[in-house]
Amino acid sequence: MTDVTMDAASPTIWGRSGLLTPFNVIAGIILAGGAAILGIRFTQGLAATTNLSHTYPWGLWIGFDVMSGVALAAGGFVTSSAVYLFGMKEYKPIVRAALLTGFLGYFLVVLGLLADLGRPWRLPYPFIKSAGPTSPLFEVALCVALYLTVLFIESTPAVFEWLGLKWWRKLVGSMTIALTILGLILSTMHQSTLGAMYMVAPTRLHPLWYSSHIPVHFFVSAVAAGLAMVIVEGMISHRAFHHQVQISQDRFASINFGLAKGAAVTLGVYFAIKMVGLATEDEWQLLATGWGAWFLVELLGFVLLPCLLFTVAYRERRLTLARVAAVITVIGIMLNRFNITFVAFNWNLPAGQSYVPSWMEIWVTVAFITFAVVVFRWIANRMPIMYEHPDWKGVH
Amino acid sequence: MTLTRRGFIGGALGSAAAAATAEAGTVRHFEGHPGRYGLLHDTTLCVGCRSCEAACKEVNGLPPVAEPLDDPAVFDSVRRTTDTSLTVVNRYLEADGDRAPVYRKLQCMHCNEPCCATVCPCHAFEKTPEGPVLYHPELCMGCRYCVMACPYYALAYEYEDPLTPKVMRCTMCYDRILEGKQPGCAEACPMGAITFGRREDLIRVARERIRKFPDRYVDHIFGEHEFGGTSWLVLSGVPFGQLDLEEGLTTEPLPAIATSYLGVVPLVITIYPGLLLGMYAFSKRREAVSAAEREESVARALAAAEEVTQQKLASAADRAAKDKQKAIDMAVKKALAEAQKGGE
Amino acid sequence: MYTLFDFLTHTKAVGYIVAGLLLVSYIPFWRFLTERERRSAFGNDRTPQDRRP
Numbered sequence: 001m002t003d004v005t006m007d008a009a010s011p012t013i014w015g016r017s018g019l020l021t022p023f024n025v026i027a028g029i030i031l032a033g034g035a036a037i038l039g040i041r042f043t044q045g046l047a048a049t050t051n052l053s054h055t056y057p058w059g060l061w062i063g064f065d066v067m068s069g070v071a072l073a074a075g076g077f078v079t080s081s082a083v084y085l086f087g088m089k090e091y092k093p094i095v096r097a098a099l100l101t102g103f104l105g106y107f108l109v110v111l112g113l114l115a116d117l118g119r120p121w122r123l124p125y126p127f128i129k130s131a132g133p134t135s136p137l138f139e140v141a142l143c144v145a146l147y148l149t150v151l152f153i154e155s156t157p158a159v160f161e162w163l164g165l166k167w168w169r170k171l172v173g174s175m176t177i178a179l180t181i182l183g184l185i186l187s188t189m190h191q192s193t194l195g196a197m198y199m200v201a202p203t204r205l206h207p208l209w210y211s212s213h214i215p216v217h218f219f220v221s222a223v224a225a226g227l228a229m230v231i232v233e234g235m236i237s238h239r240a241f242h243h244q245v246q247i248s249q250d251r252f253a254s255i256n257f258g259l260a261k262g263a264a265v266t267l268g269v270y271f272a273i274k275m276v277g278l279a280t281e282d283e284w285q286l287l288a289t290g291w292g293a294w295f296l297v298e299l300l301g302f303v304l305l306p307c308l309l310f311t312v313a314y315r316e317r318r319l320t321l322a323r324v325a326a327v328i329t330v331i332g333i334m335l336n337r338f339n340i341t342f343v344a345f346n347w348n349l350p351a352g353q354s355y356v357p358s359w360m361e362i363w364v365t366v367a368f369i370t371f372a373v374v375v376f377r378w379i380a381n382r383m384p385i386m387y388e389h390p391d392w393k394g395v396h
Numbered sequence: 397m398t399l400t401r402r403g404f405i406g407g408a409l410g411s412a413a414a415a416a417t418a419e420a421g422t423v424r425h426f427e428g429h430p431g432r433y434g435l436l437h438d439t440t441l442c443v444g445c446r447s448c449e450a451a452c453k454e455v456n457g458l459p460p461v462a463e464p465l466d467d468p469a470v471f472d473s474v475r476r477t478t479d480t481s482l483t484v485v486n487r488y489l490e491a492d493g494d495r496a497p498v499y500r501k502l503q504c505m506h507c508n509e510p511c512c513a514t515v516c517p518c519h520a521f522e523k524t525p526e527g528p529v530l531y532h533p534e535l536c537m538g539c540r541y542c543v544m545a546c547p548y549y550a551l552a553y554e555y556e557d558p559l560t561p562k563v564m565r566c567t568m569c570y571d572r573i574l575e576g577k578q579p580g581c582a583e584a585c586p587m588g589a590i591t592f593g594r595r596e597d598l599i600r601v602a603r604e605r606i607r608k609f610p611d612r613y614v615d616h617i618f619g620e621h622e623f624g625g626t627s628w629l630v631l632s633g634v635p636f637g638q639l640d641l642e643e644g645l646t647t648e649p650l651p652a653i654a655t656s657y658l659g660v661v662p663l664v665i666t667i668y669p670g671l672l673l674g675m676y677a678f679s680k681r682r683e684a685v686s687a688a689e690r691e692e693s694v695a696r697a698l699a700a701a702e703e704v705t706q707q708k709l710a711s712a713a714d715r716a717a718k719d720k721q722k723a724i725d726m727a728v729k730k731a732l733a734e735a736q737k738g739g740e
Numbered sequence: 741m742y743t744l745f746d747f748l749t750h751t752k753a754v755g756y757i758v759a760g761l762l763l764v765s766y767i768p769f770w771r772f773l774t775e776r777e778r779r780s781a782f783g784n785d786r787t788p789q790d791r792r793p
Contacts, residue, residue, distance in 0.1 A: 041558070042558055042559070043558055044558055045554075045555055045556050045557055045558040045561070046555045046558075046561070047555035047556045048556075048558075050555075052553075052555060053555075054476065054477070054478055054479070054543065054549075054551070054552040054553060055476065055549060057540035057541075057543035057544045057553060058540065058544055081672075084676075085672055085675055085676045085679065086675060086676075086679050087679030087680070087682060087683055117537055117538045117539055118536070118537065118538015118539075118540070118553070118554075118561040118562075119536070119537050119538045119559070119560065119561070120537070120538075122518075122536070122537035122538070123537060125518045125535065125537050126517045126518050126537075129518070129535065130518050130519045130520065130535045131517075131518075131519060131753065132515075132516045132517045132518050132519035132520075132749075133749060133752035133753040133755075133756055134513075134514045134515070134651065134655055134658075134745065134748045134749050134752050135514065135515045135516055135517040135541065136515065136654070136655070136657070136658060137515065137517040137539060137541050138517035139658060139661055141517055142756075177676060178767070181668065181669055181672045181673070181676075184668065184672060185664060185665060185668045185669070185672075185763075188664050188668065189661055189664050189665070192657070192660075193657065193658070193661065196654075196657035196658065197515075197541070199653055199654050199656065199657060200511050200514070200515055200544075200545040200650060200651075200653070200654035201544065201545060201547070202547075202650075202653065203547050203642055203645070204544075204547065212656075215657045215660075350474070424747075426741070426742060426743050426744045426747060427742065428742055428743055429742045429743070430742070508743070509743060509744045509745055510745060513745055514745055514748065519749070523743055523745055523746075525742070624744070649744050651744055651745055651748060652744060655748055655752070658752060659755075661755075661756075661759070662755045662756070662758065662759035665759040665760070665762070665763050666759055666762050666763065669763065669766045669770075670766075673770065
C-alpha cells in the first residue's frame with residue numbers, strides 16, 4: 001500500500017518509481033497467471049480449469065464474481081440515492097468513489113460471466129435472438145446490462161471534468177436524478193431477483209437457506225453489503241490517495257459513522273427477516289442439526305455480531321470498530337452467497353460429491369479483483385474521484 | 397394427433413391468439429397437451445440388466461457403455477446421468493430374503509411443466525405437444541441454470557468441450573417417436589419394465605397394476621402429480637424415498653414457484669418512479685423549508701439586533717441630551733453664582 | 741394454450757413490454773405535469789442543468 005501512496009503523489013503514467021514497483025510486479029504476475037488460465041479454459045474447456053460437475057454446475061465464478069460481486073457493488077446505488085434523492089448531502093464526497101467501485105464491480109460480474117458461460121459470445125442472445133422472459137436470469141441479465149450502462153454514465157462526469165468537456169459534463173449533470181431513479185429501480189429488481197433465482201430449487205437448497213422470502217433476503221443483505229463495502233473501500237482508498245482527499249479527517253469519520261448507523265439498522269432488519277423466514281416455514285427444529293449450527297455461525301457471527309459492533313461503533317464514535325464490523329459484514333455476505341451457491345446446495349446428496357473450487361478458479365477470481373483495483377487506481381490517479389474538481393464544486 | 401415440431405421463436409406472439417380465448421390465468425389449471433406420450437418404469441420388474449443403457453447409447457450415437465453389462469461391481473456406487481450416459485440404472489436396495497434387489501432407471505423425467513425450460517434465459521427448451529422436452533443447442537449460451545434447476549439431477553453439461561459445449565439429456569427419442577417407433581430403452585427392455593404409450597393410458601395401466609397386486613406395489617404413481625407431473629412415471633414396491641425419489645412433494649408445478657417473484661418486477665418498474673420522485677420532492681421541500689426558516693431566523697435576528705441598536709442609539713442620544721442639559725444647567729448655575737458674587 | 745410454461749412465457753413477455761413502455765412514458769408525463777412550474781421558476785434563463793425532471 002505504501003507504494004500506491006507514492007504513485008498517488010506523482011500521477012505520471014507509471015508512478016514515481018517507474019514501471020517496476022512492487023505493486024505493479026505482483027499485479028502483473030496475478031494478471032498474467034489469470035490470462036494463462038483463461039487461455040486453458042478456452043482451449044481445453046471448463047473441465048480442465050474448474051471443479052464444476054453435472055451436480056454442481058455453478059461454482060466460485062458464479063458464487064463470488066456474480067452473486068457476491070453484485071451485492072458488494074450495491075454501495076453505488078445506496079449512496080447515490082441517499083445524496084441525490086433523499087437529500088443527504090453530507091455523503092456527497094464519497095458518491096463518486098462508490099459509483100466507480102459499483103461500475104468496476106459490475107464490470108467484474110460480466111468478466112466472471114464471460115469466463116463461466118459455455119459460449120460467452122452468445123451473452124446477448126436473450127436480447128437479440130431468443131428471449132426467455134420466464135427466467136429470473138433473463139431479468140438479472142437485462143438489469144445488469146442496463147445498470148452497467150447507468151453506472152458508466154454516472155461515472156463519466158469525472159472523465160469529462162478531467163478532459164475539460166464542459167458541454168458533456170453539463171449534459172450528464174442534468175440527467176442525475178433520472179439516472180439515480182433508474183439505478184434504484186434496476187438495483188431493486190436484480191439484487192432481489194438474484195435471490196429469486198434459487199426459488200426454483202426447494203429440494204436442492206437446504207431449507208434453512210431456501211425461503212419464499214429469499215428475494216427480500218438478497219436485497220436487504222445487498223444494501224448492508226454495499227454500505228459495508230463503502231466503508232472498506234474508503235478505509236483503503238483514503239490511505240492510498242490521502243494527498244487528494246480534501247475533506248477533513250473529522251468530516252470523513254462522521255461520514256463513516258453515518259454509514260455505520262445505516263449498516264447497523266440494515267443488518268438488524270436482515271437478522272429480523274431471517275428469523276421471520278424461520279417462523280414462516282417452521283424450521284426451528286433444523287437449527288439443532290449440523291446444518292443448523294453452520295446456519296447459526298453465519299447468522300450470529302456474520303450478521304448479528306457486526307450489527308452490534310456497528311451499533312457500539314456509532315454510539316461511541318469508534319472508527320476502527322466500524323471498519324472491523326464492515327470487514328466482517330463483507331465476509332459474511334460472501335459466506336452467505338457461497339452457502340447458497342454451493343455449500344448448502346445439493347445438501348441431501350451423499351457426502352464426497354461436494355464442490356471445492358480449484359486453485360485455477362480461485363486464481364482467476366483474484367486476477368479479476370486485481371484488475372478492478374488496477375483500473376480504480378489508474379482512474380483515481382487522474383480524475384476527480386476522491387476530490388471535487390475546482391470548476392464543478394457543489395454541482396450535481 | 398399431428399406430429400409437427402412447434403416453432404419455438406416468437407412464442408409470445410404466437411400464443412397471443414390462444415390467450416385471447418382463454419380465461420384469466422391466475423386460477424387456471426393447465427392440463428398439458430392432450431394425448432401426449434410418456435413412459436412407465438415398473439421398478440418391480442427391473443432386474444438391472446442395463447440393456448436400456450446400452451440401447452440409449454446406440455440410438456443416440458454416444459460412446460458404448462464403459463463398464464461391461466454383466467459386471468455387478470457397477471452397482472456398488474450410485475451413479476448419475478452424464479453428458480455421455482443419458483440414462484443409468486442404479487441398485488438402491490440389495491436382495492433381502494424373498495425380495496430381489498431394487499433398481500431404478502434415471503433419465504430426464506420430461507416434466508409436464510419443465511423448470512429447465514422456465515429458467516432458461518435464452519428460451520432454448522420447448523415442451524413439445526408430443527410430450528418430450530427438447531433442447532435447442534443453437535440458442536444456448538451455456539449458463540447451466542437448467543442443470544442447476546432440475547430437481548431430478550437429470551441434466552448434464554459437456555465441460556470437456558472448450559468452445560461448443562451443450563447440455564446433454566434424454567430426448568425421449570423424439571425423432572423415433574415421430575417415426576412411429578418406441579424410444580430406444582423401452583424397445584430394448586427384455587423384462588417389460590419400461591412401457592411406452594400415451595401418458596393418460598399409462599396412468600390407467602399403473603392404477604390397474606396397483607389394484608391387481610396391492611401387495612406388490614406402494615399405492616402411488618411417482619410422477620403423476622409431483623411438481624405438476626412428469627412424462628416418466630415410476631411404480632415401486634418400496635417407499636419411493638428409498639429410490640432417491642422425494643416423497644410428499646407438492647403438486648404445484650415447480651415453474652409456478654420459480655417465477656412467483658417475477659410478478660413483482662413490473663410493479664417495481666411502474667411504482668418506483670412515482671414513489672422516488674415523491675421522496676425527492678420531499679427532500680427538496682425539506683431543504684426549501686429549512687432554507688426559508690434559516691432566512692426567517694436570520695431576518696428575525698437582524699431585526700432584533702436593529703432594535704437593540706436603535707435603543708442604544710436612543711439612550712445614547714438621550715444621555716447626550718441630558719449631559720448637554722446638565723452642562724447648560726451647570727453653566728447657568730455657575731454664571732448665576734458668579735453674578736451673585738459680583739452683585740454682593 | 742396447454743401448459744403453464746407457455747402461459748408464463750406469454751404473460752411475462754407482455755409484462756416486460758408494458759412495464760418498459762410505461763416507464764419510458766413517465767418522462768414526458770412528468771415533464772408535461774411540471775412544465776408551468778419549471779417555466780415560472782426559471783424564466784427564460786434555462787440551462788440543461790435546470791431541465792431535470
